[in-house]
Amino acid sequence: xxxxxxxxxxxxxxxxxxxxxxxxxxxxxxxxxxxxxxxxxxxxxxxxxxxxxxxxxxxxxxxxxxxxxxxxxxxxxxxxxxxxxxxxxxxxxxxxxxxxxxxxxxxxxxxxxxxxxxxxxxxxxxxxxxxxxxxxxxxxxxxxxxxxxxxxxxxxxxxxxxxxxxxxxxxxxxxxxxxxxxxxxxxxxxxxxxxxxxxxxxxxxxxxxxxxxxxxxxxxxxxxxxxxxxxxxxxxxxxxxxxxxxxxxxxx
Numbered sequence: 314x315x316x317x318x319x320x321x322x323x324x325x326x327x328x329x330x331x332x333x334x335x336x337x338x339x340x341x342x343x344x345x346x347x348x349x350x351x352x353x354x355x356x357x358x359x360x361x362x363x364x365x366x367x368x369x370x371x372x373x374x375x376x377x378x379x380x381x382x383x384x385x386x387x388x389x390x391x392x393x394x395x396x397x398x399x400x401x402x403x404x405x406x407x408x409x410x411x412x413x414x415x416x417x418x419x420x421x422x423x424x425x426x427x428x429x430x431x432x433x434x435x436x437x438x439x440x441x442x443x444x445x446x447x448x449x450x451x452x453x454x455x456x457x458x459x460x461x462x463x464x465x466x467x468x469x470x471x472x473x474x475x476x477x478x479x480x481x482x483x484x485x486x487x488x489x490x491x492x493x494x495x496x497x498x499x500x501x502x503x504x505x506x507x508x509x510x511x512x513x514x515x516x517x518x519x520x521x522x523x524x525x526x527x528x529x530x531x532x533x534x535x536x537x538x539x540x541x542x543x544x545x546x547x548x549x550x551x552x553x554x555x556x557x558x559x560x561x562x563x564x565x
Contacts, residue, residue: 334368335375341366342376346385346396347486353398353546357386385483399484399547401536407481408533412526414474415462419521421469423513430468431514437461438506445499454499461506488532491539491546501531 342362345351362373377394380386384403388394422430437460444454466475492498505528512521540547 332372332375334366334372335379338362338366338368338372338376339379342380343383343385343483346380347483347490349487349490351396353396355396357394357396359394383480383483398545399487399540401540401548403481404484404488404533404536407478407485408529410481411478412529414471414478415465415525415529416522418465418469418471419509419513419525420518422465423516423518423521426514426516427468430464431510434461434464434506434510437464438503438510441499441503441506445503448499451493458502465509485532487546488536488539491543492532492535498531502528 342351342357351357357377359370359373359377363370366373377386377388381388381394384400385397386394387397437457441454441457441461444450444457447454463472463475466472505524508524509521509528512518512524
């Protein structure tokens, strides 16, 4: 699933703290890391960053600390800071957390469907459909993807959790960057969004949960292939098998 990338990928997600200069540096470095302008293993010289951003040591240090908390850099005290490889273990953990949270969101929505929520989400979906065949505008498509999910989180009163979760998505976002959107991939995303909304609107909690699990498994299922194509970008480790939700509500 290709969400949470694009123009907002470098912006400070909910939960990050720091002064204005630190957040500005954090935003830009995060965007560059996720877009591979700064490749895994690249050394980040604090002195060079101070000159580049025309700031003192303090904002640089705070920005790097936030990126370290995100798992996107490794800070070696009194030594150096390097851009982290894509951490397969953290990728697995983030996927596990994300599925658990989003399944609960749609489960609650399907338990008591709200026409206004479904209508707002369908309006976003219609805009995605209009862009589905335009692979020259992946960032706009992905912006709409974020809006779709944020609408569902907001509807159950946990919008802040979605923003907090964004802090953990750095490794997934880089995988999605490697797995660039194509017309076929966009079509799958749209189909999944439609399935999620149809299940919510009909009050079918099991179908809604199944649709979310399927939707969030796209990129994670392709990680091994991405790692084979870009071995220097990843840590060692295997991705966990993605479990599916059967019609009886059990996992297999």
